[in-house]
Amino acid sequence: MTSVHTRPVSVAALADVPATLLIPLWYRAAESERRNAIVRDPHAQRIARAVDFDFTPLRCGPGARVTQVGVANRTLLIDRAVRRFLDAHRGATVLNIGCGLDARFLRLDDGQVRWIDLDVAESIALRRRFFAELTPRYRMVVGSLLDEAWMSALGVDPAAPVLVLIEGTLMYFTEAEVRRLIVRLIDRLPVRAFCLEVAGPLMLRGVHPSLRGLGLEQRFGWGTRDFAGLTAWHPRLTLTGSQTIWDLHRRRFGLLGLLPLLLPWWGTAMGSSVVSLRVAPGA
Secondary structure: OOOOOOOOEEOOOOOOHHHHHHHHHHHHHHHHOOOOOOOOOHHHHHHHHHEEOOOHHHHHOOOHHHHHHHHHHHHHHHHHHHHHHHHHOOOOEEEEEOOOOOOHHHHHOOOOOEEEEEEOHHHHHHHOOOOOOOOOOEEEEEOEOOEOHHHHHOOOOOOOOEEEEEOOOHHHOOHHHHHHHHHHHHHHOOEEEEEEEEEOHHHHOOOOHHHHHOOOOOOOOOOOOOOHHHHHHOOOEEEEEEEEHHHOOHHHHHHHHHHHHHOOOHHHHOOEEEEEEEEOOOO
């Protein structure tokens, strides 16, 4: 799977939540320019140069430095979690819900994983301008978190364990919608693990500066720091770990990086956490 388009590409079709895919795209690209980058994503760099969009509000807006480090840290944490799962489950399937313009398959492909990138129609249409399905182990699928018809159409191998990855998406929905999605995935697919980016509850107050940078007034709809409480959603769920974006590269955050040390609750309350859940096999 390689980039298949090099001319400037319009993103005018993106609106509301789908437009937010530009946020991690820009910050991964910007981070990759640093000599001591936390993560390097040449695909994000290439796409950011190719799209017809002025990233100045994201580059220069309030909180830009903190958001860039946060996106880089969550990218690193999720990459590590996916690698651990693939090391333990050769030939597994990764279902990446709300994939946006993420290039994680290119970074983490071990030659055996089957990878499904899923997003709404306008996001997948844009994605196809830059990525191609050059191996039968990789597919791009149109689907919405709220419309579950795609679950039946995925055609996943029932014998292959599935890791569900959801980054930069769940905070735009309600708790009831997120819970329904998790339960349906467990009941309908051979899911063995989840890797979820979960917003802290303080993130629900006001509009995030990066969203304002896109001209959006979208507020987050769900966040929690009670990760153990997620296991109450389904009897087969077990919490296996969590880390916040503040746990890594604290110096890059400046003085804000000291807050989780002074106020232990801050890390999970303000910012994102990467939460890992195990799903026991069904009867």
